[in-house]
Amino acid sequence: MYAKGQTVISYMEQLAPKHLAVPDDRIGLQLGTLQKEIKNVLVALDVTEEVIDEAIRIQADLIIAHHAIIFRPLKSLTTDSPMGKLYEKLIKHDIAVYISHTNLDVAEGGINDWMAEAIGIQNSSPLEDLHTENLYKLVVFVPKTHHEKVLQAILGAGAGAIGDYSHCSFNIDGVGTFVPGAGTKPFIGSEGQMERVEEVRIETIVPASVKSKVVQAMLKAHPYEEVAYDLYHMDLKGRSLGLGRVGKLAEPVSLQTLVDTVKEQFDVSTVRVVGDLNRTVKKAAVLGGSGSRYVNLALFKGADVIVTGDIDYHTAQDALMAGIAIIDPGHNIEKIMKPNTAKWLRSKLEQHQYETKVHASEINTEPFQFV
Template identity: 70%
Template structure:
């Protein structure tokens, strides 16, 4: 059984929720339809003619890519132009294209966490905060004999995180009163009679992004026909998510030694470097894509070096004067996402016993040649 397009993208958006994307970004479905069975998914960094040929050869009718094929509004599509030919080829072969860009960069367990892990950066925090989670407090009243079942459902759905602590809740025993009216089917009591039931009041924290999921899990586990619960908006903010990661290295090193770590971890043969190769490196920052303009934020967070692509001459000069080293492995270093995203989606499909195949693109889309 093949998964429908919306199902596949549902898994992708569990990894990289769309609301995490920056306002200027163009993400989501850019071409084709998700209202069909997906025989195969090709995960790519970019979409070009060779990538489309690869999708056709693998029998894939969905490409999930990091970089958009449509970034600005189109005024027309001329099929004699290179991009027009690309769109035509995708449409004729019924291949949909879905983009996950800055939302994948920002997401926990996404692009920048993968890059930080590859470089040995521990407990990485964002270089630039983009999104702070809004929190609600969930309060629900549960009969005592169903307390643990409902509590487990709520917490396992993702509620109850406070910093590095999970499954946080507060539980108070008491008595609830109610009269089941005509036509009701009460779990406890009889229609028309006042009932006094032993109940537990459960309180916990719920991020806005998963509030509906948590409430649905609670309602499914709760035995009552009509569930008494409240959701309170809170001024207290949750986790901050953002671009890049900065943290201490597993072991102190030098800039020269760290360059080799970057080349190995990000699978690149060459890098550009700003700084003294003998400089001690204890804390490092990384940002996928073009992140050189955030070097001051990296300095503020205590980084000795920033690893990012597309460093321009004047920014390199400014960073050098400011006292931070730079390593530029190229924008294409984001190719780390291909295997990671493919593995995530394949795992979700296998868990639900779908036969849709998932492939990480083997095509190198690096446009530069180093001679």
């Protein structure tokens, strides 16, 4: 059985939820339809003519790309313009195009995390915070006989995370009272009679992102016809998500050693470097895409170097004077999203026993030549 387009995208949005994108970013379905079976998915950085030809060769029904093919509203769609020809070819071959851009940058386990891991950054945090998750306190009363079942259902659905700790909860024994009303079918007790039951009060933390999932898991596992529970919004905030990553390297290295690591991990033959190649680097920042406006932020957060693309001349001069090093391997290193996104989607589809295949594009869309 092949997955429908909407199903494939629902998995993609588990990795990179749309609400994480910066305002006005061009994300989501940009061309075609998701109301069809998807036999093959192609994951690409850019949608170029060569990438479309690749999609046609592998009989892809859907391209998931990082960079948008429609940047601003179209006033007309002519097929004799360069972009118009691309749209025409996609439509003629019934290939849908879905874009996951800054939401994939921001997401936990997304582009910036992949970049950080590639160069050895440990325990990274966002370079620029964009989203701080709201937290809720869940309180539910459970008969002792079902305490463990309900507790494990709640924690298994994603509740109970505090920092680097998971499955956190507090459990208090007590006595619950209730009178089943007319027409009820109580799990314990009889209609019209006061009942006293040994119960456990479970308290735990629930992130907003899994609130509905946790409540549904709790209700499904709970034996009572009417479940007594409360959800309190907390002033305490959860994890922060944002653009870029910053953190300490596994061990201090020279800038030259880090340059060699960047070239190897991101498969680039050359990089531009600002700073003394013999200096020691302990803390590093990364940011996929164009990072000129994030150099000062990386410096403020204590980074010795930032790895990012599209650094302009004056930003490089300012960084040199400020004492922060820069490694610029180009914008195209975001191609790290191709194999990693494909692997993630493939795992999800296989887990649900779909026959849909996911391919990482093999086309190099780097527009620059280095001569």
